[in-house]
């Protein structure tokens with residue numbers, strides 16, 4: 001690779017020392033492959049020098065997945081950003097991993113198609129990063145998360161070898177190696193091209209805004225809608241602090257005095273959609289909604305979504321720092337876990353806001369603070385520990401979409417037995433026996449039977 005595609009100036013390396021999460025690491029070198037051969041060459045070079053490597057898309061990840069540890073080589077995939085092939089009949093596209101999520105949908109819009117997983121970061125994050133984290137998004141409730149939409153990937157393994165995982169055929173036989181790879185956060189190699197499903201645009205769409213005088217009533221409505229047999233395309237919830245903030249920021253028409261709002265979208269054929277709107281309105285009113293507004297025109301719908309999608313921009317008005325959690329609880333436990341989140345925030349004297357994919361029980365408690373305040377990080381992390389414990393106590397899981405990375409790595413032993421962790425470590429070793437691909441992520445030290453049981457805190461930083 002030439003000089004342009006490899007950088008090692010100390011100031012530039014600082015740019016790649018973390019993703020959008022809180023963990024900081026240290027890169028030794030950064031490179032920018034432009035082809036699968038460049039990528040394989042970079043990985044082989046790293047192998048020769050016994051240096052580990054980490055894939056990086058746009059670095060919008062929140063779990064430290066792209067944060068370099070052990071002086072890794074950072075392999076930035078954003079120059080591999082071509083849409084290689086679109087098959088509108090088979091509804092499949094082959095793309096390079098650096099294609100931005102929203103750019104893929106924009107490029108097939110004229111065909112009446114879109115790429116369904118829509119993380120709130122979709123203007124900035126890459127398809128490769130989405131595959132790495134098995135990303136979700138508001139419209140993954142009915143459409144399914146990234147794994148449902150990835151058919152195959154050409155992957156460069158930890159030793160530089162190129163393999164194809166998965167395929168376009170409908171019922172592949174054998175082990176689902178593609179399924180293992182999606183969500184592996186770069187620990188099983190780096191995707192160099194990806195075949196994704198394209199989804200037809202729905203004929204009709206309605207977006208509803210229901211507002212409530214209590215968070216409990218909104219959370220109970222979420223379960224009520226699903227219990228009615230309706231799986232909306234999206235079912236998002238925002239509590240009072242974030243709703244007010246967003247409304248003042250973008251003027252989306254959200255009520256300033258609501259304790260919580262639900263943003264609900266239904267799609268399908270016109271008759272079916274209108275029947276679902278009626279049923280959802282009834283369920284919401286039965287659970288105490290004050291009003292249910294229905295947006296039909298594209299302009300009105302976009303305004304409601306603008307509010308939801310501006311949530312993270314709006315918080316910058318309150319304080320310079322935030323810590324966004326990502327946990328999943330059974331929908332039926334939403335009310336009690338949310339209560340516990342507010343209690344934990346009060347115990348640690350922290351401002352918390354909640355904006356999340358309520359339909360799939362994916363909570364995102366968001367702490368907003370000024371990181372320069374003495375002792376604040378300790379309180380934020382203590383609150384995080386409490387939230388993780390509350391989620392596990394309720395039968396939940398550690399992450400719905402951001403992944404484990406460094407952030408949740410040391411919680412894995414709370415959720416999995418030693419035997420489970422050992423099995424996962426052996427699966428990872430099958431893809432990367434030398435352990436060069438994104439080391440120290442996902443699995444805590446001591447996961448393999450016979451290893452020491454726990455690494456000292458903070459060894460990666």
Ligand SMILES: Cc1cc2nc3c(=O)[nH]c(=O)nc-3n(C[C@H](O)[C@H](O)[C@H](O)COP(=O)(O)OP(=O)(O)OC[C@H]3O[C@@H](n4cnc5c(N)ncnc54)[C@H](O)[C@@H]3O)c2cc1C
Pocket residue numbers: 019020054055056057058059060061062064065066077097118119120121124125126127128129130131132133134135136137138184185186187189190191192312401402438
């Ligand atoms: C404001 C905001 C909103 C967000 N909303 C959502 C949301 O709604 N849903 C959601 O799921 N996430 C969300 N995220 C988190 C983040 O955007 C996603 O995790 C996204 O998938 C990361 O993509 P990226 O290109 O930035 O990847 P990076 O952060 O660069 O990398 C993420 C992980 O993928 C690995 N990786 C990157 N490229 C490849 C590759 N080619 N092959 C294999 N592994 C690879 C990396 O090593 C790392 O482990 C949000 C983040 C922000 C800042």
